[in-house]
C-alpha cells in the first residue's frame with residue numbers, strides 16, 4: 001500500500017472514532033490485565049459479564065490469591081477455557097504479589113513471564129497502561145491488515161512488525177483499537193461489510209463483498225432495456 005493511502009486510511013479511522021478505547025470494562029491496570037487475559041478465545045461481552053461479578057468480590061492480586069482457584073471458577077464458567085484461566089489468574093496474581101509488589105509490571109519480559117500472558121496481552125497492557133506505541137495483533141487486526149494491504153503478513157508477528165514499521169507515528173497509539181473495532185464490526189471474518197465500509201475506496205482486497213458494488217435497484221425500478229427492433 002502506498003504510504004499516502006495508508007495515511008488516508010488512518011485519518012479516516014481517526015475521524016470516525018477520535019478517542020477509541022477497549023470494550024473491556026476495567027477500573028485499574030490490574031483489572032485490565034485480568035480482563036485481557038480472560039478474553040483469549042472468548043468475546044469481550046462474556047468477559048465483561050464474568051468480571052462484573054468477579055471484580056466486586058476480588059479485584060486485586062491479594063484478594064484473588066485469597067479466593068483461590070476453586071473460589072474463582074464459579075465466576076469464570078461463562079468464559080471459554082475457564083479451568084485453565086482460573087489457574088492462570090491465581091498464578092498471575094501470586095507472581096505479581098511476590099515479584100512486583102502487587103503492581104502490574106511495565107516491562108514486556110516481566111509481563112510475558114506471568115501465567116496466561118502472551119505477547120498480545122503484554123502489548124495491550126504496554127499500550128493502554130504504559131502509553132507505549134505497541135500494536136497488538138489479534139485475529140481481527142490480522143485479517144484487516146492483510147485484506148486492506150495495510151500490513152500483509154503470514155503470521156501475527158509478521159503483521160505486527162509490518163505495522164510497527166509502516167504506521168505513521170501520529171497513529172501508532174490508537175491503531176490497535178481502530179483496526180480491532182473495524183475488524184469486529186465491519187471487516188468481519190466470513191463476509192466483510194464492504195458496502196458500508198469507510199475504507200472501501202482505499203482497501204486493496206480483491207474480493208470485496210458484492211454489496212460493495214453500487215447498489216442494484218429492484219427490477220421494478222430499473223429502466224427497461226430497449227430492444228434492437230424498437
Ligand code: SF4
Pocket residue numbers: 147148186187188192193194197198199200201203204205208209212
Ligand atoms: S472494503 Fe471490505 S475488505 Fe476492505 S476493509 Fe472494508 S470491509 Fe474489509
